[in-house]
Amino acid sequence: MKISKKNIAKPFLKWAGGKTQLIEQIEKQFPQTLKNTPFTYIEPFVGSGAVLFWILEHYPNINRAIINDINTDLTNTYDSIKFDVERLINILSIWEFEYHSISENEEKKKEYYYNKRSLFNLRSSNQTTQSALFIFLNRTCFNGLYRVNKNNEFNVPIGSYKKPQICNKENLLAVAEILQGVEILNGDFAETLKYANANSFFYFDPPYKPLNQTSSFNSYSKNEFDDTEQIRLKEFCEILEEQGHQWILSNSDVKGKDPHNNFFDDLYSSFNIFRVNARRNINANPEKRGELTELLISNIAYPHEPEFKYGLR
Numbered sequence: 001m002k003i004s005k006k007n008i009a010k011p012f013l014k015w016a017g018g019k020t021q022l023i024e025q026i027e028k029q030f031p032q033t034l035k036n037t038p039f040t041y042i043e044p045f046v047g048s049g050a051v052l053f054w055i056l057e058h059y060p061n062i063n064r065a066i067i068n069d070i071n072t073d074l075t076n077t078y079d080s081i082k083f084d085v086e087r088l089i090n091i092l093s094i095w096e097f098e099y100h101s102i103s104e105n106e107e108k109k110k111e112y113y114y115n116k117r118s119l120f121n122l123r124s125s126n127q128t129t130q131s132a133l134f135i136f137l138n139r140t141c142f143n144g145l146y147r148v149n150k151n152n153e154f155n156v157p158i159g160s161y162k163k164p165q166i167c168n169k170e171n172l173l174a175v176a177e178i179l180q181g182v183e184i185l186n187g188d189f190a191e192t193l194k195y196a197n198a199n200s201f202f203y204f205d206p207p208y209k210p211l212n213q214t215s216s217f218n219s220y221s222k223n224e225f226d227d228t229e230q231i232r233l234k235e236f237c238e239i240l241e242e243q244g245h246q247w248i249l250s251n252s253d254v255k256g257k258d259p260h261n262n263f264f265d266d267l268y269s270s271f272n273i274f275r276v277n278a279r280r281n282i283n284a285n286p287e288k289r290g291e292l293t294e295l296l297i298s299n300i301a302y303p304h305e306p307e308f309k310y311g312l313r
């Protein structure tokens with residue numbers, strides 16, 4: 001996929017579990033074969049797309065890219081950027097101007113934010129306006145969280161940013177350009193199987209298994225991603241293995257928190273499990289934003305033992 005060098009696309013949303021800080025570690029696990037041959041890249045849980053944008057920039061030999069997410073508001077926003085970026089930028093820049101011009105007045109800001117939130121939850125605007133609302137709320141809400149109630153209504157309160165950037169025009173244009181070569185799907189991760197061909201590589205970043213009951217940030221959509229879902233995902237990875245596709249998967253390291261918790265070590269015992277250092281930023285409590293290990297799991301046959309395979313075990 002050819003990418004112009006003038007602007008490098010990067011995530012246009014804040015998203016729980018954003019992978020920017022893990023990319024170097026993920027790259028160390030990539031199959032060497034990916035460097036030389038054309039391949040299909042499939043990302044079934046795309047979220048804010050940190051790995052997507054990075055891989056598209058660094059692997060010009062990707063000849064097909066497919067992204068998926070179950071969150072329809074999110075994938076519609078990818079579509080709006082791909083097909084209607086100028087109009088999206090116009091709307092967002094007006095809202096940014098309006099919001100910044102009341103930045104000193106907390107009451108007015110609140111009123112503005114909650115009006116936009118109500119409008120978003122009506123879901124009656126055209127798709128581009130709905131996507132602009134989605135980006136606006138993401139940039140201005142508390143900690144960039146995405147949380148909906150069981151009626152799929154976004155219910156995150158206003159954030160405390162004084163003048164948040166709402167419209168990053170250069171980046172939206174760069175994202176629009178790169179998305180021209182990307183197929184955007186909205187559905188369950190398992191539906192991506194039919195897009196795999198002889199040389200496909202999957203990167204999975206599912207909602208993480210919570211480290212404890214109160215640390216759950218995995219309500220990205222109205223469907224919960226519980227242990228049954230984690231097991232279903234592992235069964236999907238087994239199908240990929242049987243069909244000869246390579247994959248890497250990220251998840252939380254529940255054993256790092258509780259040495260007796262072997263959930264992932266048991267579940268993925270027939271695959272490679274690596275523990276890597278990762279920093280998480282989306283915690284409201286600064287004291288809980290410290291060092292954490294995360295898991296990278298893969299079915300790749302490595303010619304050399306990766307340097308940190310046992311380092312953190």
Ligand SMILES: C[S@@+](CC[C@H](N)C(=O)[O-])C[C@H]1O[C@@H](n2cnc3c(N)ncnc32)[C@H](O)[C@@H]1O
Pocket residue numbers: 015016017018019020044045046047048049050051068069070071187188189190205206207208220221223225
């Ligand atoms: C951890 S986030 C992905 C983070 C992302 N890679 C990033 O860099 O920001 C997990 C994503 O999985 C999506 N999701 C949850 N259940 C899903 C399912 N059954 N199939 C596909 N996507 C799902 C959520 O909507 C969410 O966007």
